[in-house]
Amino acid sequence: METTAPATPTPEAVKADGTVERYDLMGGKCYIYKRSADSKFWQVAAFVSNRNHRGSTKLEGFSAAKQFAEEWYLELRGKHIRGELGKLAPVNAEKTFKDAAEQFLREFPVLTEGQRSLIYIASHERAFASTSSPSMATSHSPQSPRA
Structure with missing residues (x-):
C-alpha cells in the first residue's frame, strides 16, 4: 500500500x-x-x-x-x-567532578605528607563527601586520629 x-x-x-x-x-x-x-x-x-x-x-x-x-x-x-x-563511543566520556575529586583525595595525602595534619586532610575529604557521594570520604581516608 x-x-x-x-x-x-x-x-x-x-x-x-x-x-x-x-x-x-x-x-x-x-x-x-x-x-x-x-x-x-x-x-x-x-x-x-x-x-x-x-x-x-x-x-x-x-x-x-x-x-x-x-x-x-x-x-x-x-x-x-x-x-x-x-x-559506539559514549557521547559524554569526559571526566566528571567526582572523578577529579577522587583523584585529588588519592593524591592529597601524599602531596602534603609531613606538612599537614591528618585532621586537615580529613576536613577536605568531608567537604568533598558533602558535595558528592557519601562513599568518597571513606574510600580514600588516611588513618583518622579520631579512630
Whole structure:
C-alpha cells in the first residue's frame, strides 16, 4: 500500500510530538516526519537496541525519503544484529567532578605528607563527601586520629 503525502499541512495538523507530518514505515518500526511546515527535508527515526535513532534523509521528496528511510532502518537493524551498535563511543566520556575529586583525595595525602595534619586532610575529604557521594570520604581516608 503506497502512502502519499498530503498537500500543505495546516497548523491544526501539528501532532503531540511536535511534528507536522509523520508516516509509519516497515510495520511501524520506522517512521519519517517533518518537524514543521517550513521543513525542507524529511527526518527519519526508529527505536533499535533500546535507543531511539534519528537522522535527516536530506531529501525533499516523500517517495525518495521513504525509500531512504527503509534502507536506513534495514542497515541499522543489520548493525544491531552484528553487535556494532554497542560499539559506539559514549557521547559524554569526559571526566566528571567526582572523578577529579577522587583523584585529588588519592593524591592529597601524599602531596602534603609531613606538612599537614591528618585532621586537615580529613576536613577536605568531608567537604568533598558533602558535595558528592557519601562513599568518597571513606574510600580514600588516611588513618583518622579520631579512630
